[in-house]
Amino acid sequence: MSSSAPEHRFHRVVTFICEDRPGIVHAVSGAIVAAAGNITESQQFTSADTGRFFMRLQVESSADRAAFEAELAPVAARFDAEWSVDEVGRPLRTLVLASTAGHCVNDLLFRQRAGQLPVDIPLVLSNHGTLRELVDFYGVPFEAAPVTDTAEKAAFEARVLAAVEEHDIELVVLARYMQILSPELCDALAGRCINIHHSFLPGFKGANPYRQAHARGVKLIGATAHFVTSDLDEGPIIEQNVVRVDHTRSPSQLVAIGQDEESRTLSQAVKWFAERRVLLDGARTIIFR
Amino acid sequence: MSSSAPEHRFHRVVTFICEDRPGIVHAVSGAIVAAAGNITESQQFTSADTGRFFMRLQVESSADRAAFEAELAPVAARFDAEWSVDEVGRPLRTLVLASTAGHCVNDLLFRQRAGQLPVDIPLVLSNHGTLRELVDFYGVPFEAAPVTDTAEKAAFEARVLAAVEEHDIELVVLARYMQILSPELCDALAGRCINIHHSFLPGFKGANPYRQAHARGVKLIGATAHFVTSDLDEGPIIEQNVVRVDHTRSPSQLVAIGQDEESRTLSQAVKWFAERRVLLDGARTIIFR
Amino acid sequence: MSSSAPEHRFHRVVTFICEDRPGIVHAVSGAIVAAAGNITESQQFTSADTGRFFMRLQVESSADRAAFEAELAPVAARFDAEWSVDEVGRPLRTLVLASTAGHCVNDLLFRQRAGQLPVDIPLVLSNHGTLRELVDFYGVPFEAAPVTDTAEKAAFEARVLAAVEEHDIELVVLARYMQILSPELCDALAGRCINIHHSFLPGFKGANPYRQAHARGVKLIGATAHFVTSDLDEGPIIEQNVVRVDHTRSPSQLVAIGQDEESRTLSQAVKWFAERRVLLDGARTIIFR
Amino acid sequence: MSSSAPEHRFHRVVTFICEDRPGIVHAVSGAIVAAAGNITESQQFTSADTGRFFMRLQVESSADRAAFEAELAPVAARFDAEWSVDEVGRPLRTLVLASTAGHCVNDLLFRQRAGQLPVDIPLVLSNHGTLRELVDFYGVPFEAAPVTDTAEKAAFEARVLAAVEEHDIELVVLARYMQILSPELCDALAGRCINIHHSFLPGFKGANPYRQAHARGVKLIGATAHFVTSDLDEGPIIEQNVVRVDHTRSPSQLVAIGQDEESRTLSQAVKWFAERRVLLDGARTIIFR
Structure with missing residues (x-):
């Protein structure tokens, strides 16, 4: 008894x-x-x-x-x-940075709300106001501030660091945030900042990868989620996916096709990171799937 | 000292x-x-x-x-x-059964010789003489005996069991062997006999799966490597692969396209089994890749 | 001049x-x-x-x-x-039917708004109220009515037909609508009603396909978009996708993993249909990608 | 009459x-x-x-x-x-160049004999004797000559051109031929010489791509079949495939895994070319699959 x-x-x-x-x-x-x-x-x-x-x-x-x-x-x-x-399952405190493209943000927020992504997102910061309505719908605070010159960039990055402090952030996600982070911010977020690059790295680094992919006539395009380091698009790779394309696709069609891969690749990387399945081994990652 | x-x-x-x-x-x-x-x-x-x-x-x-x-x-x-x-790496004593199609046998023998497949193949048995020249080239003994009636089938299966005994066989591979094994032989080889089925199981069991796939208009065809049990095409699945097809493919083109998936799926399953990465959990397999 | x-x-x-x-x-x-x-x-x-x-x-x-x-x-x-x-590019008048799962509806509405899916969606009908908030966000009218007995089912199907008439609907999409349509409704919508089935057909027809897939230990799970006919899960296939899984996945994890394939497979099928790339050839489809 | x-x-x-x-x-x-x-x-x-x-x-x-x-x-x-x-179906007169690795040569010859590849191969030339036995088995003439200095390289390339002349060659296939062709030979074979590169181009050009892929920690490795031009690994791409890998793979395991992709990518490119499905549009290819 x-x-x-x-x-x-x-x-x-x-x-x-x-x-x-x-x-x-x-x-x-x-x-x-x-x-x-x-x-x-x-x-x-x-x-x-x-x-x-x-x-x-x-x-x-x-x-x-x-x-x-x-x-x-x-x-x-x-x-x-x-x-x-x-x-197990404790939501990771996650800050999302975005610009104008909404597919990655939508995917993260939808999965979070559906219980598929163990993260809490206390804030989305953007250098554009475009995604305010979408983020509002999910009940997540949204702030926008322009980044068009050095002073604005410094202010934006200061706001990022303040938000990291304020919300005790464990992960920063660049969900198609189209600005290059300063080396100082990269260092401050080392090992806890994930970017989605819209190509299959190491091919087509930098800007306009889909235009490059079209010019080169590749038969597969892809997306790469990686840790951010001050060495642009060279941080340790977490996940990659590709999708088949052919000669009929224009650069703008490649952009649309690639967005699916970007969304799911980034969400997958965030999920693994939140589940503590991503460990760093020098320039490489160990992924315990 | x-x-x-x-x-x-x-x-x-x-x-x-x-x-x-x-x-x-x-x-x-x-x-x-x-x-x-x-x-x-x-x-x-x-x-x-x-x-x-x-x-x-x-x-x-x-x-x-x-x-x-x-x-x-x-x-x-x-x-x-x-x-x-x-x-680690000890070659598994493996008996191969085949019929007329050579793609799986060629793939197994080529990989074995290239050092990619840790098996020893002391014998290939077939119900047709078609593949003799191919098997000879790899220096592997080859025996053929027809299986066109009950008596011949019993004799062939007796030869299989004798060869298993004689060579202390640890694995029997049905490399597109197009005969159904008797329940007695299935039982005798339980847990150490792998078949390649030329479809994505559980769809299209039994004969002519590519014809069925064509009639049904599927957009992906596949291959399934599984343990042989007396329940036809229902044994525990070890590995599966698919490839995209479209409406332009005739049944005979599906056959040709599917052969690549069959070869690599079977070789993968044999490799994992030989490396002791395949464990049985009831009707399911654990694959420690 | x-x-x-x-x-x-x-x-x-x-x-x-x-x-x-x-x-x-x-x-x-x-x-x-x-x-x-x-x-x-x-x-x-x-x-x-x-x-x-x-x-x-x-x-x-x-x-x-x-x-x-x-x-x-x-x-x-x-x-x-x-x-x-x-x-070219004229939006197809499309009616969406749903139940409680939101991933397919969210995917369709997000892509429609992003200009990636040439459809107009004047109405979403559901047998549950669950998705009202999501659909509202996209500014699309939403109606819910229970389907728990024969009379309610008849009333719901009558509402479907009335909406088809009222909005001059060209395509009805079953976006994880978890009710079987009556033969009469199937006939009325023949050739213009697309369903997403949460398995790689023809395997695992009917209910709970992920549970079946788990029990069978398959190594790939998938989704199939197909035309609806009165023969359950047997209508002409438009598109299929698969994703690799392994023995560690529980049935509920398979459900979560499969949702990505369901969303993108259904959206792809709807896009092709709206672009008039899907033609019927008996029980098969011609897809002019 | x-x-x-x-x-x-x-x-x-x-x-x-x-x-x-x-x-x-x-x-x-x-x-x-x-x-x-x-x-x-x-x-x-x-x-x-x-x-x-x-x-x-x-x-x-x-x-x-x-x-x-x-x-x-x-x-x-x-x-x-x-x-x-x-x-339709006329076999293309094809010259194969190889070095020591046999997987691509074996795949081409096996498919050719199985009736899956519409080519005639009157000769295999190699800078090593390693593959003689394999090529002999398929009844194809084989010649080997070393390429270890400038004079030998010139002699080898002269032999290639003589063989092209003698057999009225329509396609030259570099089946893991590990020498860089001279600009003069590239020009002489422009538009009719296909190479298989053992990486997913444009990533990892040049030597040791699997070692580079390991160091970079990529999650997918691949192969690229492309036309040969004097601009190394930059010719128009015909076909690409990838396969998933993870952190557990050593460089030598990546080599073994990648060979499957190399074989099937090259054979696919050769098949399309032989069927006149590959057309050149500047630096890109049109593939009429």
Whole structure:
């Protein structure tokens, strides 16, 4: 008759990155056993390029957060690991930057509202007012300010950093934001800023990739979601998709066709990032799908 | 007494399947630490349908095979697991059955010789002589016997079983072998016989799938590699691929287009099976890619 | 100095279907020359199954509509052809039926507003009120009425037919409308009603296809846009797409993954239909992409 | 004197390229009617970039070749067209150049023998002896000569040109021939020499594209079949394919994975070219699939 309430089980995601050597899995799994945990999902990878070991676990455990972390902390210290613990499904605080094109913003907001994208979006910032009505519909605050000269650009970037601070932002998404970020802003957002480039990188960097693709007569066009670095369109790639085209397509038709790939590629990258499935290994990403 | 020779490191693949409960990973990884092993690749999955836990590891270890297994055996016993240990890259002894179409046989033999498919093929059996020259070229023994009536079918299947015995066969591949196996042979080869079906199952079971696909006007055709069971074209699916077609394609053009998908789908399935990446979970497969 | 105004050029799409025999192209192109027209896009196909000849042309011409048709009419009569002339890009009057799932409706409305889908949508009808807010946002009238018994179903279908009449509807789109249409309604809308089925037909007809797909362990899931006939999920297929999945996906995850394919497959089919690129050849479709 | 024998019907393919203006289709189709021909397949395209009109027809006709061409010649003259007439399915005389990798050569030869590739291959030339046994098996003459210095390269290229002359070669295929052709040879073979590049162009030109792809962490790798020009890896693209990869793949695994795409991309390009479906429009190709 006693202890009738079923014990609460927490669902946690753990990431653990360190130099590879024997015994890591045994040590980490030992800590989880000690925290009354059961591993329900596990992925690991050792990079031949950097010698780093990467692990992502999902764990069911009755231990509260502090007790859980208390078991893991000594193991992390022993292996000098970067590690994180989070609740599975907790929405990531996400700031969206946009310009005039609405397809990526619409896709992100629609999926967020449909429960398919574990993010909270407290604000959309844009250098144009075009998307205000769309963003309003989803009940998300929207601010627009022009970026047509150096002073405006500095002001806009200051507003981005203030918003990051104010909302404790964990991810900044460039949803077809058509301005190049300053190196300072890139550095400030390193590892937590994702851009969608409207081509299959490394082909057709920079402006007007669909026009370039048309001129070159490619048979597939694509989109690339990548981390933003100060090296334009060279940040670590998270996801890519392509779609077949042919000689009948004009540059403007390529733009329309490519938008589908841009939307789904960016949403996919954001989803994986929010689920802590994207880890950095130098210039490359580990994606634990 | 000196330490001049570098210690030999064995590369092993371990599979471990049991009822899911806490502590499995910790126990298995502990045995591997005890066997002086380092986990270089790890995948696991718990089936919500059957409650089974599946794990595949690649391990580097200086322990010899007996010592290695001696560490794992008590863990396996404790969890009542099905388990296996093998050397990474050891060629799987594979028997190929064929009829007249050569594309799958050619693809398997070419990849095997190119070092892309870890199999040894001691024999190709066929109910037609058509492919003798092709198989000869690859230096593989070839036997043909007609299967046009019940007695011939029984004789052919007896030859299959004798060859399985004689060559200690671990995998039988139906490389467009156009005869239905008897239930007895299906049972005898359960879990180690892979067929390529020339459609995207479960659509278009049975004969002439491309003709059916044409009549139905489908826009994609495909191929399915699956385990053979006595329930025709209903065995667990290992891999599937599709390719886009349109209204201009005749049934015979669909056949030609589909052959590429058949070849690569079958070779992919055989490769994964040979690498012990294919595990059975009831009517479904776990593929640890 | 005279007649300085540039002559207006009309852009027209012509479809022409008849029994195949020599001389059709010459006769039709002769009529177009006579109408001061220039063929800018041309596709044709002769069906080996039915012996029918299908042609779609885009034509630039300075002749007004009546003069243009006056040249083509005798040719059509001579070959006993079904034919049509329309203005390129004219929006098709389209009625959308929905239930509770919003992804397809959102995709159609977003693309329509973005100028990517040449349709006018004067009304969305639903058997649930769920999507009212979404449809309102796009400024499209929305009506909901329950369909929980025979009488309600009859009333709903009567409303559909009344709306078709009232708005002179050319296309009815079932955007995840989760009710089976009566045979009478199917007949009334024959050749102008498109459904999206949430599986790769002909596999997994009927209800819960993702649950079936999970149970069967398929490695690709898909969506099929097809004409509605009274034979459930058997109407002529217009477009299909698939996406790769694996054993880790639960039925509910398959549902979420499949929604992307449903949205884009349905929108693609609607776009082609609106551009008069979809012609019927018995149980199959000719798609002049 | 009676006409008892069924009249023979020739199947011909016609290409017709000229400056776009009204009346071309009518004029060409008129010539075909005059030649007792029936158009069974027709594709046309007008390039917005160059203003050129491109047409490919398949025609059934009882007229012999001379009579058929006599009808078309005046039309071609009137429109100042480049044009060609050929028999459908006539094998194209094709010279293959290779080095050590066999997958593309094997794929071409297997398909040719299986009747899927309308080419005759009178000779394979290589700068290595590696593939002799494979080529011998298909009964195709094979010659090898080293290309390790300038003199050897000049000799090899002279042999290529001699073979082109001797066998009246219509197409030269670089089936992973790992030498850069001299500008003179590129010019001599302009428009009739196809290369397979082992990356998704324009990304990763030049040597070691898979190593570059690994370093960059791309999520899709690909292959590109293109015409050879003296501008390395910049010739007009004919066909491209990609395949998904992830972070677990080493450069050597990328090589193995990419070979499938290389083989099928090259064979597809050769097939289309042999069927006269590939037309040049400046730096781009028109592909009449």
